[in-house]
Amino acid sequence: MSGHLHGVVQTTRSDPSRVLEEIKRQTLEQLGGLPGTLYGPIEEALKADSLKGDGRNHHYEDQAALWILRQQQASHVMAFRQQVGHGFDAFRQPGSVVGGLGGSPLQLVGEQQLAFDLDGERLTEALELRYQRPLEMIRSRLQMMSQAMGAPEGDNPLGPYRLVKAFTAIYSEAQVNESLRLRLFRQYEHELARLLGDLYGRVNNLMATAGYGVSMGGAGAPVAPARAAEERRDRNTLDSVFDTVPHREAAASVPHDYNAHSAASGGYGGDGHAAHAGGHDNPQISQADVAAMASELAELRSQLHAWREGMVKAGGLPPGQAPQRSMAPRRELRIDEVVGMASLLQPEPPDAYARALAVSGRLGETIRDQLFDGARRLGFNPDQTCFSAEEDDAIDLVALLFDSLFRNHALQDRARRVYARLVMPYVKVALTDNEVFVKREHPARRLLDAITEACEGNDGETPQDRDLLERASDISQRIVSDYNEDLAVFELAHAELDALLSQHRRRIELQEQRAAKATYGRERLGAARSQADAAVRERIGEGRLTQAVADFLATPWRHHMVQVLLRENEDPKRRAQALALGDALVMADKLAAENRGRELADQLLALQPIIVQCLASSGLDDSAAQHGMAGLVRALATPDSERDEHAPPSASEVEEDIAEERRLYMAGGDGSGAHDPLLAERMRQLEPGDWLRLTNTQGETVAVKVAWVSPLTSRFLLVNRRGVRALVASAEELAVLAASGRLLVGAERTAFDEAMRQVRRHLDRVI
Structure with a gap:
């Protein structure tokens, strides 16, 4: 039976030399061929840049230098593998000079070598910051292995410093200009970012399995200052978010980070074993x-x-x-x-x-x-x-x-x-x-x-x-x-899953952007249709018209107005011209009714190109447009043609998917109802990135985020955690939802925090 508490290091350890050799094998297996993977993407990028060029900028120098490097690809791969292997040899014997990475006599450094060193330092810093957590764990475990081998602690052989040094060592002597050097570093960073997360996870798991575990409890690795600052910012964010739950529930839902508590003050460490993490020694916590x-x-x-x-x-x-x-x-x-x-x-x-x-x-x-x-x-x-x-x-x-x-x-x-x-x-x-x-x-x-x-x-x-x-x-x-x-098992598992989720989050961001663009396009289309319907109602409602003119205004001219408003809304001349066509047709019908044939003929001749263009915007070819023009002329050529009042067009229909969306979340399907002006004003203060809890009419609750605020209607686009559109609603409609208890503003960003909040609310409610 396992009765020991967490943080106890496994006492049975494998031979550190064999573990180190296995780490070296896996590292070379995953990273050994990296130089050979760089040239193909760079060559494709150079070809794309040359095709996009304007004839003045040529990339033949980069292509020529890259061609030379490709001829030496096998030797570069071999040299890179040797440099990585030298890093493991140097870890076993930290005082030795291995592979030309240290111990060289002082000498002048050439400009190319200096440029490679500076770019290498920047890349090293970026990688160390990106993989800080797994690197800390690897560093601690390697220190334990060094002690087991009886050797002083050496540099991490698979850390960013060694990997970047191995890279610069094989290219610093090559004939590489500045542009190609930057491309090489950029592609190398991209390849490392693709491989290092999985490699570090495997290595940490290998060392932990071999008995070189690291306690992640009380005396584990300290939290990095940047991570601690981010954590404090996350806590402070809740202070500025409006919450509709009572103050007691809101206060109970705020997550806190506190560390050392005895069993008497609320810890679960029975038998006096309180989990201690040095919380009282943390200067950030009073x-x-x-x-x-x-x-x-x-x-x-x-x-x-x-x-x-x-x-x-x-x-x-x-x-x-x-x-x-x-x-x-x-x-x-x-x-x-x-x-x-x-x-x-x-x-x-x-x-x-x-x-x-x-x-x-x-x-x-x-x-x-x-x-x-x-x-x-x-x-x-x-x-x-x-x-x-x-x-x-x-x-x-x-x-x-x-x-x-x-x-x-x-x-x-x-x-x-x-x-x-x-x-x-x-x-x-x-x-x-x-x-x-x-x-x-x-x-x-x-x-x-x-x-x-x-x-x-x-x-x-x-x-x-x-x-x-x-x-x-x-x-x-x-x-x-x-x-x-x-607890290192959880840390490693999280690092692996989070690396995959980072790609998923980028897809979600793109999904949100597409949802925002689609929503904005629908709003612009709806606004254009509303303006076109108003223009048609204004002209049809002026008096009695022939059926042909009324049909032309209600269908082709309305469609033409929508197209002009969507595509050329910023051109007042085109908009005025389209409106003038409608007025001119109403005037032509009036001239026909008054039997003013010469003026009518002049009016129709002047309008013919514009009418044909209007019909063409509805998808008619030139022959069909001419045929439509002829039908209009025939209807106006007879003074005693029947004229009557015509019903104006109804409001534009809402798309079926939007109607279904509003039926799902809005009582009655339209969100109508009295709203609290103060609550609506608070809803207007929502910003993109704020999280809410939304309950549909069937009682199902989902977390949604404000992804976008329309500059046209000030409505809020709410998406779920997959980036899929859930609801588009105005501040007034959100106020109605909040008043009915189906919208909660200020939901926690993480699932665990939100779950603990719901637990507290459940306990309060039941008690």
């Missing part, structure tokens, strides 16, 4: 803040206790699943004993949890059922033992958290098994590390956010979406198989 945060966690626990006791009294929990401390004198299980039960159950099929997630409120009962079963298998008598208050809190918080995630984040049924696998690992995390519920940067918390981002609203329609679901499923399997109270 003692008053720590006390306030501890008080808030204590309040959450008191809410849990009141909720649990209320459920027992109301019969909401079966007697066998209720807290048993007051039923008979029983021994409370220790934390390590419950963790051992969870470790026994962790690799077993998650069918019971998947079924429980399908029924709200059943997960906590199922977790206790499974733990009781594990207790029996380990020789504990459930009639003589019970969970402690801290253990009950951990179980209930995990159950409420997962239930909230599954209820409020548009997760498909196929994602249920992914979450079901994670239930028991997260119970273990909650038992041994209470920071998961309060610390935004906790690895287990960040992984759950990433998995929810990958699964929310994902129906697997596209290959990219299916890849995301498969990767999330694989990662949940890996957590089940690898997690043994070492």
Whole structure:
């Protein structure tokens, strides 16, 4: 039985030399051929640039230099592999001079060498910043390997410094001009960005499996200043967001990062084992803040206790699943004993949890059922033992958290098994590390956010979406198989999934941009149609017209007006000319009615080119346009033609998909109803990037983001987490939704934060 707490390094370690050799093999396997992959994309880019040139700028010098480099491709690949290998040799013997990367005598540096060094330094800094977290873990593990080998600590052989030095070493002596040098660096950075995330994840996992683990709990790597600053900015953002929930609920939903709490102040570290992360030593957190945060966690626990006791009294929990401390004198299980039960159950099929997630409120009962079963298998008598208050809190918080995630984040049924696998690992995390519920940067918390981002609203329609679901499923399997109270497993899994999600986020941004452009195009079309309808009504309503003139104004001329307003709205001359055509036709009909034949003939001759052009804009060819013109002339040539009043055209119909969208979210389908002016004014303060919770008329809630505000109508485009348009509504319509309780402004940006917020609201509501 595994009873130790997280952060304990595995005592059985593999031979460090063999581990280092395996790391070298994997590094060369993934990166060894990099120089050979650079030339093709650069050559294509040069060809594209030459085709786009104006005849004055030529790229033949770059192409000639690149052709020379391509002739030496094999030697460049070999030299690069040797330089990377020298980095591993230098790690084993840090004092030696290997590969010309250090220890050379002082000498003058040429301009090309200096340019390569400066560009290399910039690239090194960019890569170190980008991969800061996995590099810190690799650095710590390599230090442990150096100690195991009895050698001083050397440079990371697969870090950005070594990889960039290996690159510059093979090209600094080549004949490369400035333009080609910049292209080489840019392409090399692109290739590294494509490969390093996966490589660093594999290497970290390899070293952790070999026994060179790093505790990510209390004494783990410090949070980088930039990351800490970003974390503080995320917390402060909530201060300026309007929230329609009561103040108490809003305050309870704000996530806090506090670290060290004893069991007496709300921690879950039974037997005096409080998870400590040096929170009291953090200069950014005052003692008053720590006390306030501890008080808030204590309040959450008191809410849990009141909720649990209320459920027992109301019969909401079966007697066998209720807290048993007051039923008979029983021994409370220790934390390590419950963790051992969870470790026994962790690799077993998650069918019971998947079924429980399908029924709200059943997960906590199922977790206790499974733990009781594990207790029996380990020789504990459930009639003589019970969970402690801290253990009950951990179980209930995990159950409420997962239930909230599954209820409020548009997760498909196929994602249920992914979450079901994670239930028991997260119970273990909650038992041994209470920071998961309060610390935004906790690895287990960040992984759950990433998995929810990958699964929310994902129906697997596209290959990219299916890849995301498969990767999330694989990662949940890996957590089940690898997690043994070492939080580094969560950190590595998050880094891998986040690398894939970064590409997905770029696709979502493009989807949002397309939705905004499509919405703006529809608004412009709707505005043009409304103006054209108003112009037609104004002219048809002036008096009695022949049927031919009325039909021409209602159909071809209206379409022509729409085209002019859409394409040439900024040209007042074209707009005035199109309007004058309508007025001239009404005048021609009047001349015909008064039998003023000569003036009518002159009027029609003058209008013929414009009328033909108007008909052509409706898609008619020249012959059909001439035929339409002839029909108009025939109708006006007879003074006694029947003239009558004609009904003006009705308002433009709303597209079916927009009508369906408004029926889904707007009561009555049009969002009509009285609104609170103050609430509407607050809605106008929403900006792109603000998150909201929107509930449709069927009661389903989805997280939506303000993606765009129309410069034409000031309406807000709301998209879901997949970047798909959900609703376009005015501030007044949003105010109506908020007043009816179906719109909540100020939703949390991450799934875990929002789930904890919903847990607090649920406890408040039930109590």
